[in-house]
Amino acid sequence: TQLLEQSPQFLSIQEGENLTVYCNSSSVFSSLQWYRQEPGEGPVLLVTVVTGGEVKKLKRLTFQFGDARKDSSLHITAAQPGDTGLYLCARWGYSTLTFGKGTMLLVSP
């Protein structure tokens, strides 16, 4: 099993702060996905990154795929309470999607 390590496990910040969460593995990914899961809901896909060094932006969220395709980061600028949730990274294998344990983000007003 090719594990995905996510850090930090938990992050509590104030509205307006910036933050970065990480997803790492010892193995190379063909692609990596980031999801957000809100309480009582299933995960929702935010982005898929494929190319080493790729940077994608989704409003205040910036996703980066490492050059060696073994790591990825998610940076949130000026966090808002609506950003609260569990952020999961995931990689595809043969018909399976393997998730990390996630980073639980709490943004307080």
Add this chain to the structure above:
Amino acid sequence: ETGVTQSPTHLIKTRGQQVTLRCSSQSGHNTVSWYQQALGQGPQFIFQYYREEENGRGNFPPRFSGLQFPNYSSELNVNALELDDSALYLCASSRGSGRANYEQYFGPGTRLTVT
């Protein structure tokens, strides 16, 4: 377009019992995957069904079984429930086989508690 729906929302069962969870896939999707998400963990892949056939299985014992119907809806059955089976069970649907890394759309899950 109707999203992925799951039933029931919550369920409480006793150790040793059997349970059936249901999932209706999003319109136009022919693949359904099931995941188990324990508290504080990421989802773990149980199995996937593509055109009514099992198309991949994670590290779960045979007492976890499934079905996919001609309308692409799906069931997850768990026999001889154990306390560790308490979790959120997520269903996800997609268009095409999982091998092609199609985007999966998740339902809200069924919260199963085994006492």
